[in-house]
Amino acid sequence: MRTWAPCPLDAARAILRGMESSEGVAGAPGVVSEPVRDGGADTCLFGLRILGGRYAFAASLVTEVVRLGPITRLPAAPSFLRGVFTHRGEVVPVLDIASLVGKAPVVTGPSTRTAIVRSGPWHLAIVADAVDGLVDIVNLEPPLADGGGISAFLAAVGRDSLGSIAVIDLPRLIEAARKRSVPA
Amino acid sequence: MNEAPSELLIFRVDCRIYCAAVSDVRRIGPTRSGGEATVACSPLGQPCTRRRGIVVDCGDAGERTLVVDEVLGVRRVPAADLRPVPAFAAACLHAGTVAGFAMLGDEPTVLVDLRALVGGTDT
Amino acid sequence: MPIQTTKKRARAAGAERRVKKVGSDSHGEAELIASALDAFAAGQPSTGFDPGALRDPLLRRIAEAAQEAIRRGQGRVEESAERLRVLSRGVDEAIEGMVRLVVQGELSGGLRLSAGDAALAPLAEGVGQVMETLKSFVSEIRDASLQLSSSAAEVLAAATQNESSTSQQASAIHETTATMEELKGASHQIAENARMVASIAEQTLSATRVGETAIKSFMSSMEAMRRNALEVDDAISKLSRGVERIGTVVEVIDEVADRSDLLAINAALEGAKAGDAGRGFSIVASEMRRLAENVTESTKEIKNLITEIREATHTAKGASDSNKRMAAEGEKLGQAAMGSVNGILAGAQETTDAARVINLATQQQRTATEQVVQSMSEIEGGTRQAQTGSRQATGAAAELTKLAERLADLVKRFQA
Missing domain, CATH: 1.10.287.950 (Methyl-accepting chemotaxis protein)
Structure with a gap:
């Protein structure tokens, strides 16, 4: 299912609803995103703190927020793939957005929280410095010009009661990570 | 992972524990320094004490020895305790050295494809 | 002139007057003989008395005998006088030698008399003995004087040292007394x-x-x-x-x-x-x-x-x-x-x-x-x-030294 918005803000809204991004997950085998329910989902974003700032993505992608258990490092893995951990008997890979955008990795500990997300065929955990949970964002605006790093994956910027917050196009980011791992 | 190995060799490189299918292992021997057939430095890490060598039959390539610090033993692992590589991780790993995970305790232990590891790694 | 010589001359003048007065008789002749004898006795030589002129033979013989006796006597007198002169010279020489000895201290030569009169021999011998004795005395005195001088010098030195020591001792005693006074104060x-x-x-x-x-x-x-x-x-x-x-x-x-x-x-x-x-x-x-x-x-x-x-x-x-x-x-x-x-x-x-x-x-x-x-x-x-006492001793020693020196000087004058 695709919903193309005529303007960037519409696109952002679509992302907020958990729609597939422009780069989508077309290549992912046999998994289809759940349809996003309408009504009140415009503001349903999930907030977390990374890179010293507040970021959010579609809450519909988040299946659960858990404490990050001990990570098993994977041999010959890219740096943003921190390893795997078990959750409810399942082995879940851990993605570090900070490492992906070339910044210092998130420091993990026993109380570090991670958001388990399901984006298309991928089931993974996003590690963060802290988790804010659901956030209500108003005044959504298009992001500033692409300046590299995390901004390449931003869908919009807005504000909530605590201040400004940037909205990440998480499926696009995950796809970019996957693509980056493919050897040339 | 073509078949679920039930017998796993548990070994240690540096401070990390790995396991591998016993069927892939020809024997455990002493480490011989140097030589083409010895794999000292692998993605598993740099062994410290280099006390053991896991000899792997690589078919046409002959025998290759993976230098490890310690061989902890062989454990029979039920198929239910074996996990495949998660899709996202598999998409990010291309060397094929990780065959899956064995749940030896609470934490997943990397199940190493020894042939892929020593066959595709230069000494 | 000695008194005796004067008396002899007076007696001779009386005898001559008596010969001229009694020349004419025996008595006078006897007087003449007597005067001649007086004159002789007075030591005067015969003044023209001629016994042959006497008429009295006895008297003449007496006079001749007397004249002979006088002549002989005069010879003997002259001999005696000569001898006396010799003796006198010897004595003079001896006296002179003695004087020289005493005045000049000359003892080395001994006494040699020019007259060889035997009567002078005892004198010469005596003088020689005196000189020898003196010489021996002088020699002894010289030795003694030398010893005395040396001893006097030693005594002076000792006395001087003694005086110095005594002075030092006095000074030391003084100091000791002062120290003891101080010690008393310190006590x-x-x-x-x-x-x-x-x-x-x-x-x-x-x-x-x-x-x-x-x-x-x-x-x-x-x-x-x-x-x-x-x-x-x-x-x-x-x-x-x-x-x-x-x-x-x-x-x-x-x-x-x-x-x-x-x-x-x-x-x-x-x-x-x-x-x-x-x-x-x-x-x-x-x-x-x-x-x-x-x-x-x-x-x-x-x-x-x-x-x-x-x-x-x-x-x-x-x-x-x-x-x-x-x-x-x-x-x-x-x-x-x-x-x-x-x-x-x-x-x-x-x-x-x-x-x-x-x-x-x-x-x-x-x-x-x-x-x-x-x-x-x-x-x-x-x-x-x-x-x-020490100072006096030093003074006395100094005096003694001087005396010793004087004695030595005196003794030096005798050339033994």
Whole structure:
């Protein structure tokens, strides 16, 4: 299912609803995103703190927020793939957005929280410095010009009661990570 | 992972524990320094004490020895305790050295494809 | 002219007058003979008396015999006179030799008389003996004079040295006396000081007794301090245990709050996914999160407080330990001080005794010094006398030396 918005803000809204991004997950085998329910989902974003700032993505992608258990490092893995951990008997890979955008990795500990997300065929955990949970964002605006790093994956910027917050196009980011791992 | 190995060799490189299918292992021997057939430095890490060598039959390539610090033993692992590589991780790993995970305790232990590891790694 | 010569001439003149008066008769002739004999007797030569002119043969024979006797007598007189002259010359030579000997001291040559008269032989011999004797005397005197001179010089030197020694001795005695006077003064000073020392020792004794009491109070304070420190330790331990317990409870609360928060997050997510139906659920979840966050904030504050209490307890424990150590050290120091005080007490007592002994000793010393000064004064008097005597001896020795020199000079004049 695709919903193309005529303007960037519409696109952002679509992302907020958990729609597939422009780069989508077309290549992912046999998994289809759940349809996003309408009504009140415009503001349903999930907030977390990374890179010293507040970021959010579609809450519909988040299946659960858990404490990050001990990570098993994977041999010959890219740096943003921190390893795997078990959750409810399942082995879940851990993605570090900070490492992906070339910044210092998130420091993990026993109380570090991670958001388990399901984006298309991928089931993974996003590690963060802290988790804010659901956030209500108003005044959504298009992001500033692409300046590299995390901004390449931003869908919009807005504000909530605590201040400004940037909205990440998480499926696009995950796809970019996957693509980056493919050897040339 | 073509078949679920039930017998796993548990070994240690540096401070990390790995396991591998016993069927892939020809024997455990002493480490011989140097030589083409010895794999000292692998993605598993740099062994410290280099006390053991896991000899792997690589078919046409002959025998290759993976230098490890310690061989902890062989454990029979039920198929239910074996996990495949998660899709996202598999998409990010291309060397094929990780065959899956064995749940030896609470934490997943990397199940190493020894042939892929020593066959595709230069000494 | 000698008197005898004058008498002889008077007698000769009388005889001549008598020969001219009685020439004409016998009696006169006899008178002539007598006068001639008088003249002869007077030592005058015959003045033309011719016995052949006498008429009386007897008288003529007498006169001739007399003339012969006179002639012979005159010859003998002349011989005697000659001999007398020789003798006289010999005697003169002898006298001259003696004079030369005496005046010029010439003894070397001996006496040689030009006249070889045997009568002079005893004289010459006698003079020779005298000269020999003199020579021997002179020689002995010269030796003696030399010895005397040497001895006199030695005596002078000895006397001079003696005088010098006596002077030095006098000076030394003087100095000794002065020193003894000083010693007397010093003894007095020492006695004074000893009295002062005794007085100070007494003061020290009383002050130390006060100190002893103070140390005893100090030691009981230290003991009380140590007891208090132990009680404080106990209280701190209890406090520590309480704080640790609170810490554990807070950890549990924190854990519960964190889990609640996590649960609330997930509940909110679930509520969101349920749409309108889950809205109330989301509100409850949100409220639950806020509560959990409040609890977490509170536990954070409690944790901070616990940290502060831990630090304060640690500091208090350190202070208490320090107090205990200091109290223990204080007690040790007190004991040491007590030992020292006892030592001081004993020392002060000994000092007092010693000062008394010193005082006594200095009194004895003063008496002894005074006696020494007295003795020295007497010695000084004796020395002064000795000095005077010595000076006189030196003077006498100098005189003696001069005399010896003079004697030597005199003796040198005799050339033996």
